Amino acid sequence: DAGVTQSPTHLIKTRGQQVTLRCSPKSGHDTVSWYQQALGQGPQFIFQYYEEEERQRGNFPDRFSGHQFPNYSSELNVNALLLGDSALYLCASSPGTSGTHSYEQYFGPGTRLTVT
């Protein structure tokens, strides 16, 4: 049973560029959340997708956008990259609205983004 997968593992971009990060949820999960983790900090919630729509959003600018596909996989897009966007980006999936584990989120290995 594959867990949450993310690609790429590492990425180096230049200030002002755009980036797309990808996430495949754990089998049986239909909800995907994205988090940003700066060095030495706890993860910060960016947004959550369910049924291909953004259901919740954290305090991130509109430069951060996302998408969920019919197979539940998801993308995170960041436009006009800033140096401060350098971080580990974590994707988490959860099993939707049924079952005793529906409140639990399971994380992928993350994508480390470096903006120069």
Added chain:
Amino acid sequence: AQKVTQAQTEISVVEKEDVTLDCVYETRDTTYYLFWYKQPPSGELVFLIRRNSFDEQNEISGRYSWNFQKSTSSFNFTITASQVVDSAVYFCALSEALGSASTASKLTFGTGTRLQVTL
């Protein structure tokens, strides 16, 4: 607004010692969920436990135990007989109920406690 405080930035212990990681939370909701995650050097967050606000029963899983006290808004985590493999950053997190939907809501994390276990 939700808030999670992990006052211990870093803890160092010698193997086989017991260690307790503290977590204090703030929320206005009456229904909420508390979590502990482990983040080893590889970076992946590993789910350890979820506790519902209406269930104050403490839990033990092998060398791990959790003490949830609503009266003090605390959800502390104890590792008994620590091992080198326990070395990691541990995060406490809080989520509130998402309306009427029985599903995961956004997690609010603390700043983490780095645990170093040496021989």
